[in-house]
Amino acid sequence: MSEATKRSSRSTDVTRRGFIAGTSSILALGALSRTAAAAPAPAPIADGAHVPVLVIGTGYGGSVAALRLAQAGVDVHMVEMGMSWDTPGSDGKIFANTRTPDVRSYWLRTRTKQPLSNFLGFPLDKDVPRHTGILDAEDFSGITVYQGRGIGGGSLVNGGMAVTPLRQRFGGILPSVDANEMYDVYYPRANAGLGVNHIDPAWFDTTDCYQYARVGRKHAQRSGFPFVFVPNVYDFGYMKQEAAGSVPTSALNAEVLYGNNHGKKSLLKTYLAQAKATGRVAISALHRVTNVTPASGNRYTVTIEQLNTTGGTVATKAVTADRVFFAAGSVGTSKLLVKLRATGALPNLNGEIGKGWGDNGNVMCGRANHLWDPTGTIQSSMPTGGIDNWDAGGAFAEVAPLPTGIETYASFYLSITRNPNRAQFTWNAAANRVDLNWQTAWKQPSIDAAKTIFDKINSKEGTIYRTDLFGVYKIWGDHLTYHPLGGAVLNRATDNHGRLHGHPGLYVIDGALIPGNTTVNPFVTITALAERNIDKIIDTDF
Template sequence: GAPVDVPALVIGTGYGGSVAALRLALAGHRVTMLEMGQEWNRPGHDGRVFARMTEPDERSMWLRRRTAMPISHLTGVPLDRPIKLGAGVLDRVDFAAMGVYCGVGVGGGSLVNGGMAVRPRRDYLAEVMPGLPLDDFFARHLPLAERELGVNHVTEALLEASPYYQYARLGRDTAQASGRRVVPVPNVYDFAYLEQEAAGQAPGSATANEVIFGNNHGKRDLTKTYLARARATGLVTVQAATRASGIERAGDAFVVRAEMLTADGTVSGTVVYRAPRVFLAAGSLGTTELLLRSRAAGGLTGLSEELGFGWGPNGNTMLGRANHVWQPTGARQSTIPVLGIDNWAYATGQDRVFAEIAPFPAGIDTYLSLYLAITASASRARLSWDATAGRMILDWTRAHAAASVTAVRRTFDAINAKQGSTYRVDLFGSDRTFSDHFTYHPLGGCVLGTVTDRAGRVRGQGGLYIVDGSLAPGSLGVNPFLTITALAEQIMETVLAEDLRS
């Protein structure tokens, strides 16, 4: 059919997309957002919008007949189970040696993530993103992002006394016993609500095993913050279950083709949009894939040769330690982490580690201490288009993760030595103690200042912008969404001032 003409199109409704939509709308521009996942606002058969981590179903994973859990085994028993195929909220994209988890739905990664909103280190940003105007970034864009996202801190009562944070206290005490520094980790989960649910006065979410398949309560995901504000302007339309499949330059505008999807992911039709301004916010994988695919199809020419480069998993490395029987981690555990082990004050180079003390809510005491470490790994890989297979590939190998594993080992060998404890070797299948094969934090592919200029403008494509995690250079040293949000704020400020002045 004839293209639908819209003034501004935003592809993706995660952090970058939500910032772009809000700032465009507040400046008076009409915005259409395309999102391949569902609008998560209708209760399912059990009265809940999202399924619990421990009771997966067709709401849990994106187009899979079997779950693909980060922790795949426990004491030799595989944990994944068959589920009904559905357009669920958590995707795992499997490349040759790397599985990438992404949130899918209106709200993107904010629906599934752990809510940790950590400021990046200024010296590290200067190292990995030279040219970023850091004074402004730290003085204005980060604080703005924190306010809009509703970042808050765990209360003393929860951290020091709640049974739901026994695992965090043990993780802290065992780390400090080895001279490791432990720091608080801010979050967008409402800790006042967490206090209520822990006291049995409100429906449980963090205290009821909800996180990677969505939180039914408590978490200030983007649908409650940026997207709510954007929609309240009356200028923003969100088309859910609509997946952009190609972009073509057409004179002064772009033609964007999209597929409409049913609840089991079948393509039920297509729709074509034409817009003079398109903001790519489909995440590191989504945005890079759209550009690679559109270039291969001939729709976009003259894109930077650096498209696809600079990809990394933010040094993500998960591990578990086995505690002694006198060190219980608790049968009840909040899914929202609040503490991290941080060696950045005394480590250098690729040995720098920031490890969140993570929950493992099993309903029984497992004596397992779980950690998700983020290292300053310098390994980068390349996303490219495999024309024969008609899909995107990633040349990451297991060797790329070796530096992260070494750094993590240094930190946790010391804790094990002091405690007389050992690693859990049963969590990721038989051939690995450290998870060097998956990430929650895909970053890069369209690195700021290479594929785009400093303001996210795609080089050689006036009117096309990138505002998401694909801009970050494979490593940020901390959990990424706060940085991505602030970066999008900085970009939108420049774009609105310089390109969209009416």
């Protein structure tokens, strides 16, 4: 029995107006007050507390670490900058609808930052109250990075596409990692832990809510491109009941970008639920880590700001931890480590900190179809198929929804592309912030790769690109990423299992470890890598 298999066994034990009002990126402002219906949250971490392990962030990597450490008998405290999404708004729902974003929707913005910002020349963004909402549109030079804010991190706001990269491409993703143990042990473990399931192809072929995807499949196949079904963490059994009208709608009610109220198996329902059930994991929401410094006894002092729901600091705490796991997401972890190295708080971090950051090659576009190719008035907000032209053209394109509630005759795509450009985070002492040197022009390889698919489809179908979704006469959504990766790259900024060089007891366990691209949606790879790393760390460090 291999060591990986032994560890696996051990772990198992322990109209135009209608469109404007309805598109998936559009809001109808209506600030909702929050009620106090939920049970009181546990007391947050106290000033002066000592914890064996502090995990910074509650996304995929942090949730894996917390669960496995707890199962190994270690007490863990997690701190999360965002809110605990457990209290309904005045509409009786925890999460806002994608068609009608409100005060819950954006992280500390006074104006929305819609991924699709325009329609037919009309700008769609509107003023909103400043609030610690669920979606952060963080602006850097040349790019906006979309991130989930709240307990559960990015699992709260993504489309659920749970894609394991093809094995033959893995060497280009994480070259220092043994592909055999990943595909034999850790990818299967991650998929099981995340609750990944597959759509019934026969139901896909007949249900109204995937008409848009069937149009995308037809157009892809007519141009010679393979269409592949993609697993998801949305419960397809629940979605079938939605379509039958027997349960409250969620995916069929355009819920995705600002959270999902029913069928989606976010981390709240999987890893985090299991972690809490151990009785060894506590979570403090609305807590932001600002500093980590060495302390006596081979421990670390962690400075934490407690926030209110308008982003103000209501308390500053100093906590001592034996070990600290950085799991604040690629951007959050990278920014914090760059600051700590530059300011001398953690002076022994090496020069690789902040480097190797990429956008997973994200670029979006839309196509205007003919009237004989309607895409449907009811569209599931959970995509479940893609066009794979990676080997020939360097692009994998999700056939994405536009769940407007009306017929748009439009096909929409989020492409993941082979883009070699990598950016670096650096400390700007004068402005007291971390900058990223990404350039919008670096998206051109992504556009070129996506064009290998959509130029051919447009030529075959006699269709054109939409030019009204991202600005005036702008075809490509080249201003953003949903998939930030890198900044503390495995086997460079860390050793080959995420231990930070120069400071024993500090670890990176999130997407910051992955150098910029996974060829597909990244969260399954982030989860599997975290499973691999925490296995080794528990075996050798605890």
